[in-house]
Amino acid sequence: MCTANMPSKNSVNKPKDNLNRQRKSKSLGRKKVLRGSITKTRSTSTEPSAASTSSAVALYTGAVQPTGPVTSNTLSKKRAKKIERNKKYAKARKFNSDQLLVDLQAKEEMDIDDDNEEDLKEVKKKSETFVREALWTVIEDVAAGSFQIDVSGEGTTLGGPVF
Amino acid sequence: MELQISQRDTDVLLKQKNVLETSVIDKYRLAGQVTQTCLSYLISLINDSYHLGEHAPYSAAELCLLGDSYIKSALSTAYKNHVREKGIAQPVTIDVNDVVVGYSPEIDEEVNIYFKPGDIVTINVGSHVDGYTANGSHTIVIYPPGVLSEDGSKKPTGPLLGASADAVCAAHIASETVIALLAGTLTPEKLPQSLTGANKVVNGSLIRSIVDSIAESFHCVVVPTSKVRRIRRFLAGQSEGVVAERDFKGVVWSEADQELQLLQKSSKFAEQGTQLIAFDKSKNAAVNNSSAIPTDDFVITPGEVYSVDIKMAAIQGNEGPGLVTLQTVDNITGKDHSNDTFSPRPSIYVRDVTVSHQLKLKSSRKLLNTIDKSLSVYPFKLSHISDSFPIDLSKDIKEQLKNIQSDMKSARLGLSELVNRHIAVNKPIQRARFIPLQVILNASTSTGINGYDAENPTLPGLELPLPRLGVTSLKLKTLLKSSVQIPVARELSTVVLNTTTNQLIRLSGGSTTAKPSWVHSNYQLGGQYVEGINELIQSTQDERFGIKIKECLPMKIKFASDATISGEIEMET
Numbered sequence: 144m145c146t147a148n149m150p151s152k153n154s155v156n157k158p159k160d161n162l163n164r165q166r167k168s169k170s171l172g173r174k175k176v177l178r179g180s181i182t183k184t185r186s187t188s189t190e191p192s193a194a195s196t197s198s199a200v201a202l203y204t205g206a207v208q209p210t211g212p213v214t215s216n217t218l219s220k221k222r223a224k225k226i227e228r229n230k231k232y233a234k235a236r237k238f239n240s241d242q243l244l245v246d247l248q249a250k251e252e253m254d255i256d257d258d259n260e261e262d263l264k265e266v267k268k269k270s271e272t273f274v275r276e277a278l279w280t281v282i283e284d285v286a287a288g289s290f291q292i293d294v295s296g297e298g299t300t301l302g303g304p305v306f
Numbered sequence: 307m308e309l310q311i312s313q314r315d316t317d318v319l320l321k322q323k324n325v326l327e328t329s330v331i332d333k334y335r336l337a338g339q340v341t342q343t344c345l346s347y348l349i350s351l352i353n354d355s356y357h358l359g360e361h362a363p364y365s366a367a368e369l370c371l372l373g374d375s376y377i378k379s380a381l382s383t384a385y386k387n388h389v390r391e392k393g394i395a396q397p398v399t400i401d402v403n404d405v406v407v408g409y410s411p412e413i414d415e416e417v418n419i420y421f422k423p424g425d426i427v428t429i430n431v432g433s434h435v436d437g438y439t440a441n442g443s444h445t446i447v448i449y450p451p452g453v454l455s456e457d458g459s460k461k462p463t464g465p466l467l468g469a470s471a472d473a474v475c476a477a478h479i480a481s482e483t484v485i486a487l488l489a490g491t492l493t494p495e496k497l498p499q500s501l502t503g504a505n506k507v508v509n510g511s512l513i514r515s516i517v518d519s520i521a522e523s524f525h526c527v528v529v530p531t532s533k534v535r536r537i538r539r540f541l542a543g544q545s546e547g548v549v550a551e552r553d554f555k556g557v558v559w560s561e562a563d564q565e566l567q568l569l570q571k572s573s574k575f576a577e578q579g580t581q582l583i584a585f586d587k588s589k590n591a592a593v594n595n596s597s598a599i600p601t602d603d604f605v606i607t608p609g610e611v612y613s614v615d616i617k618m619a620a621i622q623g624n625e626g627p628g629l630v631t632l633q634t635v636d637n638i639t640g641k642d643h644s645n646d647t648f649s650p651r652p653s654i655y656v657r658d659v660t661v662s663h664q665l666k667l668k669s670s671r672k673l674l675n676t677i678d679k680s681l682s683v684y685p686f687k688l689s690h691i692s693d694s695f696p697i698d699l700s701k702d703i704k705e706q707l708k709n710i711q712s713d714m715k716s717a718r719l720g721l722s723e724l725v726n727r728h729i730a731v732n733k734p735i736q737r738a739r740f741i742p743l744q745v746i747l748n749a750s751t752s753t754g755i756n757g758y759d760a761e762n763p764t765l766p767g768l769e770l771p772l773p774r775l776g777v778t779s780l781k782l783k784t785l786l787k788s789s790v791q792i793p794v795a796r797e798l799s800t801v802v803l804n805t806t807t808n809q810l811i812r813l814s815g816g817s818t819t820a821k822p823s824w825v826h827s828n829y830q831l832g833g834q835y836v837e838g839i840n841e842l843i844q845s846t847q848d849e850r851f852g853i854k855i856k857e858c859l860p861m862k863i864k865f866a867s868d869a870t871i872s873g874e875i876e877m878e879t
Contacts, residue, residue, distance in 0.1 A: 274775050281572045282743055282744060298827050299827045299829065306353045306461070
């Protein structure tokens, strides 16, 4: 790896970090290429590896809903904590300044929500009682015998006398 | 959780691989042949043992193992080195009378059943080649042992009567009609106008109303989970409820449809507006992709493959109107000391490919490894993992059975961890139950509209069984104790709408393999579609000008009928 104009292995000035980093990234790259070639075997087309162009499809189950765009970048725990913390501060700042306004607005919104919800509940209840009543009439009608279908004709025979 | 697949792979897997080329149709056909052969093999085993008296009666567990072994070994040499995955798409299940789906006991199961005369027995089999799947089911009747007739052959003494016969008739006629209708979409000009109207389009709601009218004329109810749906490569509905499938296309019957039918019978229904009974399926659905929610709003297009799965339950003899629903049974719930409670252990599992977990036990890691390596996305049983599977009837059977049992023992230990972590999900054993309407109306709905039963997988959008009445599946479960059992007949066929020859290829079922047993129902076809259905069926029988249906025939193999496992098992116990 060392060329003639580079400092030798034992040199005081050796750019150790650079060398290490280069070696590491090279070996990682080699692995990546290898991985790409494995995924490629599935289809015969000569397009670039599928791994880089991934998008979500709906083969999925359960109630968990993805909250945003899907990414393959990972967040370190430290950074996640920091983001959380900053969010909290920002929120507090905003709260202090806008408190009055927010309070007022929230109160109004809540009033509207309440009304809506009650309306919805009422409609739902109404429809449910209607359904219930309608189904009771089905039972009562049967008791009165209005749904009796008499058997007419000779019926249906399938198959024949063989096993 | 969502799986990530690149757009290019999505196109290849979902679109290109599902185009019906010659190679694809060949694979479908081979899978169909194997399924048909297995079906006729199992029917012949039952006939030999129960009707003709040539062999001691086979138990359900033996039939399952023999059927699975047949499919596995029949496909072992096919497409060698050409396809990666092939084999069992649906482990053999033997569903008796009111059992609707999933009963497939292992060979060491405590609850093992033999059939009685008068039982209706549904045999379900399925195989796949490279993901191209052919599933099939057929319901046969167990008669008393045959009597010698004049020509020297043994014959049944008479046809089956009663509620079971109604169910068999309804299921047979409905499935034949739907298949003829599907075949008609290849040559729309031959479809009878009395069925489709002038536009000659076959859509989901037409299929539903025809099947419903057939059910009604035989005093039957279409059992929830019946469906007529499109299948694609590796997407044959094997993990419905476990993994949601995008672009679902099919008619699915559920309790909600029965609710609507009952409402329409009511005299009060006409006076009030219909907007009260409308409900939004997507509201309760646990998916964010609306194409995974089944609707009737689709048109059958040629060039697709459909599975026609009709289950009919006869409600004759039950007082008043009611609801047909499914009850999950297992070896724990409701178990008591009486010997006649049906409490089988679930034995069919399907791998949930979206879940991964670091497993603790060595045996479960080993098992997961085997599952991922040797099994596909299709359901499996523990006995399939054993080295002695498939059973070779020409070798020492006792030794092989012993090996399978000991292999299962260690695998079972690992399996419990897989199931606890939801890496493998067990397929429930369900039986049909009739709940009188009074019971449902008298119950208060306190569980809330959003409660749903996580144990019983349903298709997205169908989580709420009675949405108009606001009864959740959990509530319905509690009402099951005042329910009665009803017999169910099932006919399942997989059909290919081949556009190159304009023929429908029937991969499973049909008059050769799955001919109806001798039954007589007191009812006959009625309702608004009678003429149309008669015309349609006549058209399929006209070979020159009619609607064309071709059947996959079973292979002509002589089964070694004397080499069987029954005697060996009896010796062991």
